Amino acid sequence: MIKSLTFINLPWGLTILLSGILCGFLFYIYYYLHHKIYPLKKDLNNLERELKELDHQAKLIIQSDIESKLYREAVEDKLKKLSFLKNFINNSLNILDRDELFQQISEKVIRDMGFEKALIVLFGTLEEKVNINFSKNESDVIKHFIERNRENLLSLPLVSPELEIAKELKKNLNFEEFLLGPIVSGTHIYAFLFVSKCIIEGGMSEAEKEVFSILCMYLGQCLDNIKSFEALYQAGEELENKIKEKTFELTKTLKEIEKISKMKSDFISSVSHELRTPLTSIKGFSSLLVAEKFGKLPPQAKERLKKIDDNVNKLVDMVNTLLDISRIESRRIEVKIAPYDITKLVKDTVDFLLPQIENKNINLNIDTPSSLYVYMDKNLIERVLINLVNNAIKFTPPRGEITVRCTKSNSKVTVSVKDTGCGIPKDDLEKIFQEFYRADNPINREVRGTGLGLSLVKRIIELHKEKIWVESEVGKGTTFHFTLTEAKNV
């Protein structure tokens, strides 16, 4: 510059001065620019750094966003599949037939759970129970694999393509994604479930593996239930058959008994009828003979004839009782149930039998309300009372006690006849109402009877649809109770 200033012929001093000013100016510009640009440059660098930081933050945001989205996707997928599984369980929960259970595994069910194909093969026979979209060749490959790896499969809860054992299967099937799992019923493998999906789906998700395992377990549980049900059903069937068999046998026996009973009744009825006519004639003549209507009899003959007459009386009684029983059994008896005062009937009956009671010096107690109306056939109940009081007189020793009581409870009236006789042994209690049964006791051995009285009594009470029972203690006495229904508003 100095050279150039020299060149335009300026004095040296001025040249140096101008040069100095110029240098100062340049230095000032440099200084100014340096101080102004430097912070800007610095700011620019800061901005670039911040931009880089923001870009880095953007990467982090995007990566955490995709992580959360994938996680959410996985959770939603799991929930969706579990919901489908729940629906499947709801629909198949009450199935109690194996084939019906397998029919539930439809293409829709398999698709809902995320698979395209499914196969269920029985472990023992390798029979196909379900085949959804597998070709014959593919199912043969799977069956062959199960057949060849029976032993190894027993210990594997799930076979997936990553396992060494499945490599051959993967190669033969040319499938990328599949699962094989056992369906265990009880302690044994019942079948195998094989599922697969297409390649483009992006592999088996954790949700699908879990759903598959649950499905296998659930099917096993269902098979257990079916097994229990079948066992129960079979037991029920057997029981039912046995009951049917026994019922049939019993019905047959009952019919036979009824037939025999009818024959017996018919026989008794006809025999009694046949007997009654000659007996009436015998009775008539014996009575006339005893009354010496045909002339005076020697004392010995009269005594014998008296005995004949007594026995004919007993025979007539017996035949009449037998005829009554027969009528009741064959429902030929006419029952006239009407309200009647039971206390009056008791008193009348006792009055009728009073001579015998007094004869044996028996103490009689009658414990009845002043009046108590019940529904009954007066004649039949009278016979019941006569029979029971008569029995009590027969078995009560002299100076013993007989109590006839009527008590009311709700709408029922219980009539009891109690004696202080020898009592009935426990073993005989059930049999005393049977026809011709006579308890073994000293009185029975002394006093002769037909064994038909209590049988008739029981039938009459049953005809009234009421109950009769006996309480007895050997050596202390016996009480007969029977019920009748109270007649209100009479």
Added chain:
Amino acid sequence: MVKFSLAFSDKTREEEAIKEISLKTKYVLPRKINFALIFFTPHYRSTLLHYIVSITMQPENIVQICTPFLIYENKIVEKGVVCVCMELGDEKLGVDFVKTQQISKIEVSLRRLVKKLKRYTYLFSFLPSSIDPYTYLHGIKLSLGKYAKILCGGYTLYSESSQLIKGEEEDSITLIGLGENIKVFHRKVNGFLPLGESFTFTKVDEERRLILEIDNKPAIEIYRKYLGDKFEILKKNELFYLYPLGTKSNGNYKLVSIKEILGDESLFYLGNISPGEKGKIMVLKENLLLENTKKIVEEEKNKYSPRLVIIFDSMVRRKILKSKDNEEKYLIKEILGKETKVVGAYFDYHIGSREAFEELAIEEGNMYLTFWQ
């Protein structure tokens, strides 16, 4: 004034479903029905629906759209039929159908429809999967201009179940033109946020819709950069729809969805990009999206008091939002209130603009709300 009726049925049989809808509709519109817009799920047979609607309700025009899901009032329905019927007074509404084989005639059809209406306020269009949306967009721009007031909902070949029906004729483009007396306003709702540094689409094959290079590197590198070790998961599961790219235009970002990664690591896209354009990776923030939806619906409600809202929603959006999508629809209905009917369908992509005087573009991942006054 246009009278609207909205009826829904989820009865399984077509006859029963339409019978129910017909009864409800006749109650509101007893005189005549000029136009019936029906959205139905693939559970129903379209031809049967069309036949029953035409004999029971006898509308002058029927447009039926089969959609994977329906929006009815505050819920998203997986199975059902919903019908919007309109009785027009002095208002004009035109409907036209263009067979997909005659796509070259779309320009003529659009012109004819607009001429018929004298002045149109808005156009709606539904596109079947067999239609190339770019050809269609080109046709719109040639006939109506690049700022045309149109909203299209379309289905791609990737769609599982959608088809477009007009009576027995399937595979047609449906055009609905609204005359000047019908007042409709639309808003686009998106919840995608641009993130990270801007990049430049350095090499784009617009014809084949391929992004070949971004910042002079193979296009795929942009995802590798942001996704790090999660990139492979995304690639394997084809989850790129979660992170579309955005191109900046007039201060807003338009979505460019990545449909496939090709062998040469280029990206097959759906959207509009020109080489040299700046872009960013986009992330959908659900909370932001719900706030955005709330704000837009509140604004429009106060401004126009709409009586009917037709939603053109996006399948991609539903895939990303999942249960939040139901939440959003509930929110929309809650803001709009009882008096405003809400109905809608899901589409794979839309052709529309954010608002007037913005160039039309193909996008997926947005929701459009049309407010009918």
